[in-house]
Amino acid sequence: WSVHAPYIHRINQLKKEKNAVILAHNYQTPEIYHGVADFAADSLALAIEASKTSADIIVMAGVHFMAETAKLMSPQKKVLLPDMLAGCSLSSSITGKDVRLLKEKYPGVPVVSYVNTSADVKAETDICCTSANAVKIVNSLGVKKVIFLPDDYLAKYVASQTDVEIIAWKGICIVHDQFNEKEIHDIRKNNPGIKIIAHPECPPDVIKASDFAGSTSGMIKYVEDNQPKKVMMVTECSMSDNIQVENPNVEFIKPCNLCPHMKRITLPKILACLENETGEIIMDNETINKARIPVERMTAIGR
Numbered sequence: 001w002s003v004h005a006p007y008i009h010r011i012n013q014l015k016k017e018k019n020a021v022i023l024a025h026n027y028q029t030p031e032i033y034h035g036v037a038d039f040a041a042d043s044l045a046l047a048i049e050a051s052k053t054s055a056d057i058i059v060m061a062g063v064h065f066m067a068e069t070a071k072l073m074s075p076q077k078k079v080l081l082p083d084m085l086a087g088c089s090l091s092s093s094i095t096g097k098d099v100r101l102l103k104e105k106y107p108g109v110p111v112v113s114y115v116n117t118s119a120d121v122k123a124e125t126d127i128c129c130t131s132a133n134a135v136k137i138v139n140s141l142g143v144k145k146v147i148f149l150p151d152d153y154l155a156k157y158v159a160s161q162t163d164v165e166i167i168a169w170k171g172i173c174i175v176h177d178q179f180n181e182k183e184i185h186d187i188r189k190n191n192p193g194i195k196i197i198a199h200p201e202c203p204p205d206v207i208k209a210s211d212f213a214g215s216t217s218g219m220i221k222y223v224e225d226n227q228p229k230k231v232m233m234v235t236e237c238s239m240s241d242n243i244q245v246e247n248p249n250v251e252f253i254k255p256c257n258l259c260p261h262m263k264r265i266t267l268p269k270i271l272a273c274l275e276n277e278t279g280e281i282i283m284d285n286e287t288i289n290k291a292r293i294p295v296e297r298m299t300a301i302g303r
């Protein structure tokens with residue numbers, strides 16, 4: 001913490017001076033999550049918070065699609081991302097043009113896009129979802145068939161929970177795709193009584209072998225509510241690190257995997273971005289106006 005302290009001190013000072021707020025995803029490192037974040041949550045709550053904040057500047061301690069979503073929800077605000085290269089393998093797996101082609105192939109079939117997509121993809125989308133509300137959103141449409149993109153595993157998870165036919169895309173999360181069923185069974189065998197909780201971006205056999213599947217905030221709530229003696233969070237490593245302090249009686253069993261995009265965000269980069277107001281998310285009004293609609297439809301339905 002001593003190496004982090006000067007950054008934490010200066011960032012918190014600058015936030016006050018500039019009326020800035022730091023919204024952080026649950027995968028950020030503990031020094032960001034506990035040291036400088038005003039609000040730390042899953043991607044659904046981050047989108048909602050971005051629409052409510054009274055700050056002049058929003059710094060997104062997260063990845064590019066999260067910063068874009070914040071801009072869509074608060075177009076009049078300055079939204080900054082400390083590293084413009086913080087992307088996402090799901091978001092980069094599909095373009096707006098790909099969605100237009102899908103719509104030509106399946107005319108009249110509504111498009112449900114995971115929030116892990118670019119604004120160009122959202123602009124071609126009927127309604128967004130996150131891992132916290134994907135099933136609810138799909139069911140809310142009252143249709144027989146939907147195009148669900150871009151996460152193939154999340155699409156399979158949703159398909160397992162609904163009667164709606166799902167037309168999927170071949171995107172994957174490079175972090176969750178690394179987990180496998182054997183690893184889960186081995187951990188369970190070596191840790192009797194352990195609770196294994198997975199993010200729905202994991203492969204279907206991993207989710208099946210787990211005790212619970214939910215969004216990052218859903219996973220945190222599961223630990224807080226159930227206080228398992230031992231738990232494995234089948235997701236990004238910082239999740240366990242962040243909530244260990246608040247749950248001292250829970251033993252967190254690794255392995256976990258790192259998201260190289262989330263880990264691009266560091267305290268020195270947050271400080272530089274806040275000091276110089278660099279890394280601003282700029283979008284044309286047409287994209288903002290089109291891409292905001294599916295996000296607002298999603299937040300109106302909620303969790």
Ligand code: 13P
Nearest residue numbers: 042043044130131215216
């Ligand atoms: P959540 O919406 O569950 O926070 O997930 C976002 C994400 O990028 C998971 O990999």
Ligand code: SF4
Nearest residue numbers: 088089173174175259
């Ligand atoms: Fe994207 Fe996966 Fe990283 Fe989440 S963990 S930001 S889905 S690459």
